[in-house]
Amino acid sequence: MSIPGAIFGSIDKKDAIMYTLVIKKPPGLFKKPNFYSTFIMNKMFNKIKGFILEAKAEMLKVNWPTKKQTINYTGLVVAVSVVVAGFLGGLDSVFGYVLRTYIIK
Template identity: 50%
Template sequence: MNIANIPNKIATFLKEVRLEMKKVNWPTRETAIRYTLIVIGISVVVAMYLGGLDVLFTTLLKKFVL
């Protein structure tokens, strides 16, 4: 590997990245917000479910084992 070629390779890489980024089908602002809210909502539901299981098993362990 020739050290003199490194700047050229970096420049080529960045040009290719720029071209690929232009090809990306970016979501609209509304779509991104909607998907973000869906992810947050599902995360809250899963956290509540797991928290409920934790409380249930903690209560059962304290009652029957400890």
């Protein structure tokens, strides 16, 4: 059985269709990689794969907070931020007043 175009198919005994794409490569454009470059690429991809697998394993160990805990912690962070901002603003005002009154006359 054939399909028009560059794709041809055949039906084997198990009724599975196999497709092959026919592409002509220009001579000299694609070179077969040597052993060293293949070894380096495999080593690099193995490191990346290992990192992803380790990261996934660590993410499964994480004890994620509930929605209620997240809301509580967010409120706590906002409240502490407001208090610290007020404290620093007050210090800035006091130091500004001292500078204007006693140092810069």
